[in-house]
Amino acid sequence: MNETTSSKPMYEKIFDEVKQLIVNKSYGQGERVPSEKELAETYNVSRITSKKALEMLAAEHLIVRKPGRGSFVADPAVDYIDSVMSPETTSDGTVFNSFNHEEKTIGLIITDFGNSYGTGLIYGMEQASRDNDCFLVLRRTFGVPENEEQSIQKLLSLGVDGLIVFPAQGEFFNAEILKLVIGRFPLVLVDRHLKGVAAASIGTDNIQAALKGTEYLFDLGHTHISFLSPPPADTTALEERVEGFIQAHAERGIAVDKGLWVSDLTSTLPNSFNDENIEHDISRLVSHLQENPAITALFAVEYNIALLARTAVERLGLRIPEDISIICFDSPPTPLGSGYAFTHLRQNEEEMGRLAVENVLRIMNGQTVSNKIMLEAKLISGESTGPAKPSNSN
Template sequence: MNDNQPLYQKLYNSLYDKIVSGEYSEGEKLPTEKELAAQFNVSNITSKKALEMLADNGLITRVPGKGSFVMKYTEDKENIHKGEAHSPIIGVVLSDFSESYGTNLLSGIEQEATKNNCFIVPRRSYGNQDLENDAIDSLVDMGVDGIIVMPVHGEHYNPKILKLIIEGYPLVLMDCDLKGIPAAFVGTENVEAAKMAADYLLEQGHRKISFMSTNPKDTTTIEERIQGFIISHAEHGVKVDEALWETNLMSTLPGMDSDNNIEADCDKIKNLILDNPDITCVFVTEYNLALLVMRVLKSLNKKVPEDISILCFDGPYNSMGDYFFTHIRQKEKEIGSTAIQFVLKLLKGEVIEKTYLKAILVIGQSVKEIHD
């Protein structure tokens, strides 16, 4: 038996052998999906797919409400062979992607898929849980071998994703972890990354640092970055001043980039800066928000970094290595390639732990050192 085969293929082959050998005779009822799952220690989804493959090849007939029954094995079915290792098809559901974050993530997925003779079927949810559900449903119905999901940001977990995880479907979460859920995951160590960024700012002499983000309730990622920011201040003996924070921005969330939302966010940033003229630096949790801060500062005739410094997460890749924003760079390609590796391991029945990758600090031109 080929160890590289998905679990459903192995189960299909086992049942195939028993049908062809006569161990399961014509008209005999096969064990149910649940019974097969227990017998072979696989998920119900796996046993269901194996039975569907047998039915598609004319080896069994499935009668709703009654079960699966062996059909007569005739000469015209002799060309139906056991399945050999095939090229897995993996669905990929991304909330969205851009030059600053996501494009290289998808590139890492594609490169690793090609390396392992896999095919990918990408879908985008645009930050909408209903679209995410539709994408997952369409991929499952298509019969993909596994799915990689970048979960939509939200206060509550997507029940469809939870259901697939509970049923043992080969699903890997990427970028945004579901805390407390025993699912395969690969993403950035956000607490450590944010601490590293804040450490740098504090070591550059900044003390009045504004923290700007979308609502922390929308994603555990923001919560983790806040945690790292606070830990850094505590270790440096610097008090965190939440009066300098703006954590209710929304225009950079997928599907929320309307002119009204952009203007509303600009007003919030502008008012915060005008009300707190002692701010020397803005710590921003994403690149597009950093661009928004730049826009506001320009409207106030303030220069970066001469008047106010900016540090953010992510940013477009520059082949010349010359970056304007000092930023935290996540290992997108490695996250993407690891996600593919995890799906393939899940298909072989391996247990996968959550994996957090270290980010790196890229020094650009947007942070000024403060002298006493």
């Protein structure tokens, strides 16, 4: 094997070798060629890689892929016309069309969604999928890595053409994602990127967003700010928000006092949202505020933590924002007459969702997309922030 050949991706190597066998008539018209599983075992690669090689052969009209039966050497005069005109149905009722693949199917794997964050993301993806004549199939993982792994495997087995993944929080990214990247499967990550993984990602410019929110508090006279977060878990979004918070202090020449921070709140983490954990976190915040009376503002990295903070402040008989201001990332729309809204940094969810769908479609079509897209968050002034009390700000 020469150097040029050896440097090719494995799926191209498999494609070239099977194509040569077809051209040389080693596989005759109508004859079955090795399956994804057989090719994966022969070449010691993942099924994602072998699947891509077979898809390339089908795209060149060299084979016809018949779900549930296998892949067969095409008869150009018959199989191509049939495959364009007639979809095939597998035993579980899933409809495929070997060559007429204009209607793509995209799998969406997301931790969860709610009125504070996630619904707008899905709305943007759903609208973009309609605009681009493709289908969106959603699976929730609730932030559990094992669920994420199973969801990826399930959607791949169903034959999705591409994946959008909102990665689960955790110290290590899922090995299934790495397999997708190595196999060059069309993949876009949303909300966060994964260190050391060359996958396209779309998210918020969290550094600038946290910097903007912190500067807003500084402008109101707050210099003793408590940063509230879950435990560090090597999650890029959280790390970037911490970085933005620290950067804002550096730019204003204000010392960062990590003794004012609370970074061990767990009740908002996956599988931890229960009354006992919620009460534990609220009590933790009550004690922290009692021990640090100089605090005049709280910066919560997410909306649910802001709710914990508000409860803790109210239990102490303090007023928001007269005594303590609260700012957070994301906040649900406030219905008319409900009377309360947090000052928050609103992420551009719909645009993030739209770009995720459009970029995964571009990758399917062999186009190059930006490896990392970061969108600006907008500061929305609400009822939870006000000027710092002079007596508490020094």
